[in-house]
Amino acid sequence: MRAFALVLLFASFWPHCLVFAATESGEIQTQESITDRSIAIPEWKDWKRVFLLQDYNTRVVILGTTLLGMAAGMIGSFALLRKRALMGDALSHATLPGIAIAFILATSLGLNGKSLPILLTGAAVSGLLGIGGILLIRNLTRLKEDAALGIVLSVFFGAGIALLGVVQQMQTGHAAGLESFIYGKTASMVASDAWLIGSAGLTCMLISILLYKELTLLCFDEGFAISRGFPVVLLDMTLMGLVVVVTIIGLQAVGLILMISLLVIPPAAARFWTEKMAYMSLVAIVLGALSGMIGSAMSAIFPNLPSGAMIVLVATTMFLFSMVFGIPRGILIRKLRRHQLNSKVDRQHLLRGLYEYLEARGLLHDKQTAESTFVPLSTLLQMRSWSPAKLKKIVKRAQREQLVVALQEDQIRLTRSGLLEAARIVHEHRLWELYLITYADVAASKVDQDADAIEHVLEPEVIAELESLLVRQSTVGVLQSPHAIQIQQENTNPRQSDSRRAN
């Protein structure tokens, strides 16, 4: 009676899903009381039973959800990069009118309207029509991806609801039962379901591996793919077709929401861990498999936890963890990198301020005087838009790095290494200014700000190149002093602008 396990109505009929969610946990461990609301701590034998996969039921469920997680993770990463993460959502809603029409047609032809192949065919056909609608709207009109998904989702689903309104009045066939076959029930998955998911999922993964290069190209640079003569529309349809297949088998087995989340969450989480497509799909596969496995195991161990919801929540936990701690793209690592850059910028500004102060008073010719002159913080405060507290923090950090030495609260001087570093920074700043003046035709009064934006991120190679480029040009001037000073004599305009800005 597999037909009776079929998924039929979706999102708008949650109550039934809730009923199932409520009853499915009872299959593993019979409940003592219907009013028992607590999560009982399972005994040792329950743990053992689940982890050693001793239960046939648990084995099938865990295997099925793991396979589904893998397939959805792989297909989902392409869909995510194509900015169609919600395509699974739209397509699963779009299957409703197909199911209703398949039921009507089959019943009026005297067949069993609830047989699985007929309903699945209907679902697939209307899913494909939905794809066509999305592609047409996206390619022919000026509407964007999200609007195309929203239109197809709501109009198809509305048509499905209207058709079901008709189905309910049909004399033949037991339409009344249709609404109760809502959503999948993961915990009641049977072996043939797991095999169906496994084979269809593996086929989808195989296809996407075969078309790996093309699909990647499609996701990252559609224009380039077109210009290289790839059949882009065909590839697009293949990708969407894969999503349809995964969605439909998943819907049947585990339900709508779980299916959408398996398509979206593991790939989105994988995105935080890598910049490479191949690694991303690999990580997504692993995460999808893990959330399927852990989620269904948890629901097998703890009574009262619906397995579908647990799989989603496990995936969400992984997502949140990845979002915060993911290595190249997580929030923490980006914050850290930003912080490092900011403190580097502040340090360089401080050193340059000190250097310019000394320079303006002609104290640079002798290293001894330069290193023993104390600069009051109040003058530095005027040169930049720093708050006193912030300046203190910057000074403290520079002190720790032994670039400056503070005598009293508000007087600092450069150390030897600080002076060297400051000379280098000022030199690089002026190199870039000179470059902007000579090559980019930027007015001398404006170069300071432009150079300010870029001086902190200049690579040593760029500096070397600038050096050879500009020093050769500026040999007309006096050529005895070392580079830093030489540029500074050559290039008086930027310095004026420096002090102007400093006011």
Next chain:
Amino acid sequence: MGGLEQWNWFLDGWIILAGVLCAASTALLGNFLVLRKMSMLGDAITHAILPGLAAAFMISDSRSSLPMFVGAVIAGILTALFTEWIRGFGKVDEGASMGVVFTSLFALGLVMIVQAADHVDLDPGCVLYGAIELTPLDTILIAGWEIPRVVAVLSIVLLINLLFVICFLKELKLSSFDPALATTTGFNATIIHYTLMTLVAITAVASFETVGNILVVAMFVVPPAAAYMLTDRLGRMIVLSVILAIIAAVTGHISAITVPRWFGYHSTSTAGMMAVASGLLFVAAALFAPRHGVIVIFFRRQILAWKILAEDIIALMYRIEERDPQQKPDANYLREILFSRSVPTKLTLHYLTKQGHIADTNGNYELTETGRDHARQLVRSHRLWEHYLVEHAGMSAENIHKQAERLEHFTDRQLREKLNEDTLDTDQDPHGSPIPPEDEIR
């Protein structure tokens, strides 16, 4: 029109009014969702309110509708908020972050309900999802008038939305198109955004409660998308979307009553048919919109292609004449050189003959006076462009022909004069062909 004889102004009138109010208030806000590429938010909120319901039930321990309503609105706002955070902090694409948020919230709600209300009849279908057909049955008394509760609630929602859109139209416009600019001009785009999201959540939940979810999801997206196809101005788009939504609501209800009768059934779901009606309106708008419609664009391109083909033909005939004044090409000869298909070529030749640009003598064509004038100008544009491309754009002589071939169709007399002034004074193009004069020297 079978079925309309059972029309009852008391019942159907209220149903239509409820549908119109719901459609108008959702479409009003939907414009900004479509512009902000958040069309799927309505759908996300329908799924994501579950934990709000469960929490409201746990706290109040009752199924009265006010706590449920508040819980659902809060969950809806949280959906928008979390989506925004994940998008902003995690740099995740809008759709993906929405998908993460609403599926997670739904799953959370499911777990909460199973824990809190196992076997208790907490059924969102009964608690929260109204059906538009039941509108006239649930009435309240306002100032002596007995009107459906739904109509009262939705009127208030519509009023709030209308006030919001009218008062903050400028801010909404700016923050939808350019949030950065909006912030620099001194008002906070973030506040506008979150106010909008709050109103979206309230509208969505109020409408689920009264008319069911599918109508909301459809009206948030479809009428604004149709209006977006029809106009380029935001003000007009808003007005149009509301009008389209109202039309969809009215025709939806009428067709819900009439259409199933054609096949021998009773009426069907009004909300579903309203969604379908809005979908049909969208298809019509997408096909026939005056500027952006698919068919209009197709014909405009076709006409342009034919115009270019016509110009190519007479320019080619001019060149043939230039080489050998006696040769009178036929259609096949022209077609082989231009690589054009036979039907368009024949039609274009026919058109050119009618226009008096060419003369047809037993299948062989030659240019008339007016045709020669026009052709000479085209060839002059072409060769001047070639000249210009070599001289000023630094292109090599092999590559210029294609560029000039494209540019010649969009070059008027003034531009030709300018090109002539800007290039060196010469009467030969880079290939060595003579550049014909603007007017024929007689």
